Amino acid sequence: MIQDSIQILQAQGYKVTKPRRQVLEVLEGTQKPVSPYDIQRLLGKQGKYLNHVTIYRVLDLLCGLNLAHKVLSKGGFVGCSLGKTGGCHRFVVCRQCGVIEEFADEVLCQEEGKFARSFGFHTECHLSESSGLCSDCYRKQVKQDSTV
Helix, strand or coil: CHHHHHHHHHHCCCCCCHHHHHHHHHHHHCCCCECHHHHHHHHHHCCCCCCHHHHHHHHHHHHHCCCEEEECCCCEEEECCCCCCCCEEEEEEECCCCCEEEEEEHHHHHHHHHHHHCCCCCCCCCCCEEEECCHHHHHHHHHHHHHC
């Protein structure tokens, strides 16, 4: 992921600065959404320091380039796992264990655009998350419910 992200940064005319690389490394090394303060703390454990304002700026850039996404329901950020996959990127989030799956669907994106235009609205970005139970947590809940 980091090499792909670096290539995209460079192709868009951005320098690969130390803070950008460090934030990308943290995002790649985490399984769940992280806040800027989480990123600062994780870097601190490695003996590195970034001001949280710098982290916010880096995350803003990465999100603008679709290299990272804010997971609204969790209040944190994740690295983009889909690369250049077309369509608007979406998330399904398990409310029990917190696992997140990212997906993209061009048809869904087009349909949402049509829906918005029917109201005279011109969308620039689609944000969508679905919350529920992943298959593992659902199975555990069904098993637990059947024993009660």
